[in-house]
Amino acid sequence: MVNTAATSASDRILEAAKRVFLLKGMAGARMQDIADEAGMNKAMLHYYFRNKEKLFDVIFREASSQFFPRIQSILDSELSLEEKIRKFCSEYIDLCLKNPYLPLFLLNEVNSKPEGFIKKLWKNKDSPFSQFSKAIAAASPGLHIQPGQAAHIFINMLSMCIFPCIARPIWMAANDMDESQFMRFMEQRKTEVPRFIIASITK
Amino acid sequence: MVNTAATSASDRILEAAKRVFLLKGMAGARMQDIADEAGMNKAMLHYYFRNKEKLFDVIFREASSQFFPRIQSILDSELSLEEKIRKFCSEYIDLCLKNPYLPLFLLNEVNSKPEGFIKKLWKNKDSPFSQFSKAIAAASPGLHIQPGQAAHIFINMLSMCIFPCIARPIWMAANDMDESQFMRFMEQRKTEVPRFIIASITK
DNA sequence: GTCTATAACTCGATAGAC
DNA sequence: GTCTATCGAGTTATAGAC
Numbered sequence: 041m042v043n044t045a046a047t048s049a050s051d052r053i054l055e056a057a058k059r060v061f062l063l064k065g066m067a068g069a070r071m072q073d074i075a076d077e078a079g080m081n082k083a084m085l086h087y088y089f090r091n092k093e094k095l096f097d098v099i100f101r102e103a104s105s106q107f108f109p110r111i112q113s114i115l116d117s118e119l120s121l122e123e124k125i126r127k128f129c130s131e132y133i134d135l136c137l138k139n140p141y142l143p144l145f146l147l148n149e150v151n152s153k154p155e156g157f158i159k160k161l162w163k164n165k166d167s168p169f170s171q172f173s174k175a176i177a178a179a180s181p182g183l184h185i186q187p188g189q190a191a192h193i194f195i196n197m198l199s200m201c202i203f204p205c206i207a208r209p210i211w212m213a214a215n216d217m218d219e220s221q222f223m224r225f226m227e228q229r230k231t232e233v234p235r236f237i238i239a240s241i242t243k
Numbered sequence: 244m245v246n247t248a249a250t251s252a253s254d255r256i257l258e259a260a261k262r263v264f265l266l267k268g269m270a271g272a273r274m275q276d277i278a279d280e281a282g283m284n285k286a287m288l289h290y291y292f293r294n295k296e297k298l299f300d301v302i303f304r305e306a307s308s309q310f311f312p313r314i315q316s317i318l319d320s321e322l323s324l325e326e327k328i329r330k331f332c333s334e335y336i337d338l339c340l341k342n343p344y345l346p347l348f349l350l351n352e353v354n355s356k357p358e359g360f361i362k363k364l365w366k367n368k369d370s371p372f373s374q375f376s377k378a379i380a381a382a383s384p385g386l387h388i389q390p391g392q393a394a395h396i397f398i399n400m401l402s403m404c405i406f407p408c409i410a411r412p413i414w415m416a417a418n419d420m421d422e423s424q425f426m427r428f429m430e431q432r433k434t435e436v437p438r439f440i441i442a443s444i445t446k
Numbered sequence: 447g448t449c450t451a452t453a454a455c456t457c458g459a460t461a462g463a464c
Numbered sequence: 465g466t467c468t469a470t471c472g473a474g475t476t477a478t479a480g481a482c
Contacts (some may be wrong), residue, residue, distance in 0.1 A: 049465080068270035071458060081467065086459060088465095093425075119349065144350060150412055151347065152271075158416040167417035189430070193434045195414065199406035200399050209353055213361040214370035225394070232395045240442040254447080274476065284449065289477060291447095 048127070049089045052078045054098065057085075061099045063146055064142040069096075100149055104161060107135070107146055121179035126234045129201050133230050136205035141235050186218045193237065200233045253291045255281045257301065260288075261291055264302045265344040272299075305353055307364055310338070310349055311415050324382035330438045332404050339408035342427070347409045386444050396440065401435045 047055070056078035060069045071092055078212045089095040114128050134145055150158060177190040185193070204211060204226065212222050250258070259281035263272045270353060274295055278285045285339050292298035319332050339346055380393040386397070407414060407429065 063267070063272065066279070067268065068355075068454090072456095082458080083460085083468085084466065090459095092458065095329070141354075144259065144354065146269075147347060147409055147413075148351065153412075158412055166354075188431075190437070192432065192439070195407050195410075195440060196403050196436075198410070199402040203402035203406040204398050206350055207398075207401070209356075209361055210350075214365070215394065224292075225266070229395065230324075233399075236399060236443045240439045273474090275474095285476080286449065287447080290473070293477095398481085 049080065049084065052080070053085055053088055053095075054102075057095050058099050058102070062103070062139075062145045064146065066092075066152075076195050081184055085133060103142060106139070107142060108161065110135070110164060121176065121183075122234070122238055125197065126231075127239055128197065129233045131204075131228045132198075133226055133233075134200040136202055137226055140205065140208070143202050147206070148159065185241060197233070200229070200236070204229065252283065252287065255283070255306075256288055256298075260298050261302050261305070263314070264299060265306070265342075265348045267294075268348065269299050269355075271410055306345060306349055309342070311343060311364065313338070318378055318435060323378065324386075325441055326439070327378075328400065328440055329434075331400065332436045334406040334432045335401075336408075336429055336436075339405055343408065343411070346405050365431055385427070396444070399434070400440055403432070407432065 053074065056074045057069075060074045060077055063069075064073070070091075071082050071085055074095075075085055077238070078084075082151075085095060089098065093225055110131060112126070114131065117124065117127075119127060176193055177187070208222065211217070217225065256277070259277045260272075263277045263280055266272075267276075272295075274285050276300075278288055281287075288295075288298060292301065313334060314331070317334065320327065320330075322330060379396055380388070380390070406422055411425065414420070420428065429443055
């Protein structure tokens with residue numbers, strides 16, 4: 041009744057938790073930080089999410105689903121291979137620029153999970169990765185793609201889109217870049233990376 | 244006198260600290276874990292390194308100097324550009340395979356350092372990154388390298404060598420790989436990545 | 447130098463008033 | 465639902481015997 045504010049308490053907690061967890065990770069985050077960020081006190085976090093781990097799980101799942109499934113929809117589209125590559129690079133570079141802490145957060149937390157856990161991210165379905173690899177292989181007639189190379193091409197694409205964003209502080213410092221120079225550099229990459237990939241394939 | 248063992252106490256602490264810090268990061272590591280790993284008790288860690296932060300700093304510096312300066316020596320060599328690329332990829336893939344937690348550890352901790360800190364890694368010298376970029380630009384006569392592309396080529400190379408190692412758990416799960424299959428995949432990349440880069444340049 | 451014991455503190459979690 | 469107060473476990477760090 042009273043809470044006609046833009047967001048409910050639990051939503052404000054989730055937003056705050058996302059900021060703090062993505063920045064500091066599970067181990068580095070403090071419930072107090074999240075409470076401060078959300079403008080309320082610790083007891084509220086426990087009232088809504090019971091404990092830190094459950095709150096973290098919600099954030100982790102949300103972050104995962106924001107990052108991984110996009111691959112699928114691009115894959116399923118009716119575009120040509122070259123168009124798929126262009127679209128993929130453009131979307132993933134944008135995603136990383138708009139969520140600077142997302143990739144490193146996911147890589148970290150996946151690394152600290154027990155073995156079997158990761159496979160559950162894709163349940164019984166094929167992983168988007170292996171599907172994309174197959175799509176590249178299938179689209180290869182006329183191109184110079186050797187069997188077994190599809191996987192390399194795919195992870196090359198992922199690497200060139202994502203890595204510069206996670207190495208951003210080092211890259212900026214090493215090249216004396218400011219914020220806007222880095223942004224321009226990454227904008228260039230939306231065309232440079234596809235050009236690079238396609239050149240190496242069609243040579 | 245007595246300690247004719249292979250390693251001194253402080254060395255054993257450093258080795259243990261490296262394992263624990265690289266695996267769990269500053270926030271996730273426990274002094275008790277390090278003590279256990281080193282086969283002694285917590286008081287010893289404080290005796291030799293005063294506190295957790297100072298111990299961490301030693302590890303961080305060592306890890307940094309293990310990772311970054313190699314670029315320089317390859318750059319300074321008298322090899323052709325193509326040979327430099329091949330050597331760089333081969334060495335960095337090996338480095339990452341032999342130190343699986345090193346790249347993610349550095350990326351994480353660099354991200355959580357205050358702004359100005361990073362530049363101090365290269366003191367007053369040019370960063371190896373910008374130097375390598377210049378070398379690629381200088382070696383470009385006869386190749387199809389546009390001005391401003393050198394930086395892209397260089398970070399492409401870094402990305403394709405390092406990223407697959409930090410995304411290893413996801414990549415293995417997504418492709419149903421076991422340990423030895425992944426190792427073979429990365430061995431292939433020592434030639435695949437240079438081939439990929441050179442193809443895109445000489446097209 | 448090395449160990450045990452413990453102080454000092456941080457942090458997640460709960461109890462209970464409103 | 466929201467807040468204050470506090471408990472109790474876990475951690476860093478130190479004191480002090482040997």
